[in-house]
Amino acid sequence: MNQTLPLPVLVVEDDVELRRSLEELLQAESIPTLGAGTAAEAAALLAQKEAGLILLDLGLPDMDGLELLARLKASEEAPVVVLTGRSDIATVVEAMKRGAENFLVKPMEAAQVIAVVKKELARHVWHRQMESQMAREKARGVRFPVGESKAMREVRQLVQKVAETDASVVLLGESGTGKGMIARLIHSLSRRREAPFLDVNCAALAPQLLESELFGHERGAFTDARERKLGLLEAAHGGTVFLDEIADMDPHVQSKLLKAIEDRRFRRLGGVREIQVDVCIIAATHRDLREEAESGRFRKDLYYRLNVFQIVLPPLRERKEDILPIATAFITELNPILGKHIQGIHPDAVRILEAYPWPGNIRELRNVVERAMILAHGDEIRPEHLPREIRLHKGLDAGLLSLEELEAAHIRRVIQAVGGNLKKAAEVLGISRSTLYDKIERYGISVPRD
Numbered sequence: 001m002n003q004t005l006p007l008p009v010l011v012v013e014d015d016v017e018l019r020r021s022l023e024e025l026l027q028a029e030s031i032p033t034l035g036a037g038t039a040a041e042a043a044a045l046l047a048q049k050e051a052g053l054i055l056l057d058l059g060l061p062d063m064d065g066l067e068l069l070a071r072l073k074a075s076e077e078a079p080v081v082v083l084t085g086r087s088d089i090a091t092v093v094e095a096m097k098r099g100a101e102n103f104l105v106k107p108m109e110a111a112q113v114i115a116v117v118k119k120e121l122a123r124h125v126w127h128r129q130m131e132s133q134m135a136r137e138k139a140r141g142v143r144f145p146v147g148e149s150k151a152m153r154e155v156r157q158l159v160q161k162v163a164e165t166d167a168s169v170v171l172l173g174e175s176g177t178g179k180g181m182i183a184r185l186i187h188s189l190s191r192r193r194e195a196p197f198l199d200v201n202c203a204a205l206a207p208q209l210l211e212s213e214l215f216g217h218e219r220g221a222f223t224d225a226r227e228r229k230l231g232l233l234e235a236a237h238g239g240t241v242f243l244d245e246i247a248d249m250d251p252h253v254q255s256k257l258l259k260a261i262e263d264r265r266f267r268r269l270g271g272v273r274e275i276q277v278d279v280c281i282i283a284a285t286h287r288d289l290r291e292e293a294e295s296g297r298f299r300k301d302l303y304y305r306l307n308v309f310q311i312v313l314p315p316l317r318e319r320k321e322d323i324l325p326i327a328t329a330f331i332t333e334l335n336p337i338l339g340k341h342i343q344g345i346h347p348d349a350v351r352i353l354e355a356y357p358w359p360g361n362i363r364e365l366r367n368v369v370e371r372a373m374i375l376a377h378g379d380e381i382r383p384e385h386l387p388r389e390i391r392l393h394k395g396l397d398a399g400l401l402s403l404e405e406l407e408a409a410h411i412r413r414v415i416q417a418v419g420g421n422l423k424k425a426a427e428v429l430g431i432s433r434s435t436l437y438d439k440i441e442r443y444g445i446s447v448p449r450d
């Protein structure tokens, strides 16, 4: 493969001596450079050429360094390392907040400059490779998480990092927050992407079935085992196994899994031959796995073995700014499928969506958007296309509710506030549990899982 030349480092420094010596230092390391003495020169150069890294002096004659940094970050992909004096630490902190990747304090030592520049250049190259890989995966139909909240951006960064390694990952988040989607994405960005991605819901199967699903069985291993069956760990060889709801895994299966991960081999149920496997494990749960391990409900050693990387997907109500972008992405995706031409969401409907706590998270949002699209005749989703339960949640503040609607909305809020614990909800509401169940059914209230 051809080794491509590194992109040049743009040195923006008004001290001519210093700029020259920095450029010479880098060129001696075979790193091409560009030099600019003012913000205007830097802008002119960047309009013509792409830089791999920008070394930016914060004390330029024609523009405040922080202002220039903000502009660069808004329009440039290249990472920025700021150059600053020793007394300028407050400015460095501000620069880092505004997106600078790193800083160098003057007077600078040659070795340190080279180390920082090489590190940032390598990081930039890696990010670009990841981006183009992401674009390829997108073209192959892999779904990408939408959302520009801080939490979502961090999740995307972590996904990129994790996909580079072979380490196990634990995904934590309420139901519908995107754990399955993230697991698939990690797999499709990893070196294992051509090998299988297989998943199993550990809460949905009885212990023996789960055991045979994971490890396979020989013919006659138990009463129903009429044929030999390959387990997921074996079938996913070279790829990824996604263990959803791992906290609900039976203790016996947990210990067998731990051993299989540690030894990288196991036996099928009823089998004698050891089978070697190479799989990456991604586990997910809506429970607090650390707490489950602390309290002894989940094996601590398995927890530590799996929890090399942890990615937390916050509930949608904690990242309300993601609601509109995600809903819009669903509209774009569903328009051709539903034969619709919806262009957007009316601001009143957006307010309602943003006020609702989304116990079913993004999965629930998707269903609501799909239903609204089916109901909409024009080219936008309006409040009347949203389900009553969601409109009413907002309506509670407006005070224009019937007694029944008010009751339903209040019950919904209490259930939400106690995290779906119906015993507690009944206590708070001062009614028996059976009355609460009746009302839940009558009003069609959805209850989040504990």
Ligand SMILES: Nc1ncnc2c1ncn2[C@@H]1O[C@H](COP(=O)(O)OP(=O)(O)OP(=O)(O)O)[C@@H](O)[C@H]1O
Pocket: 143, 144, 145, 146, 147, 173, 174, 175, 176, 177, 178, 179, 180, 181, 182, 244, 286, 326, 329, 362, 363, 366
């Ligand atoms: N950030 C996102 N952007 C766009 N779509 C998303 C995002 N996160 C999740 N989705 C979509 O929301 C739906 C639910 O996601 P997913 O099934 O991954 O959730 P989950 O956390 O695994 O749920 P469960 O725990 O119930 O299995 C899927 O259709 C998924 O594609």
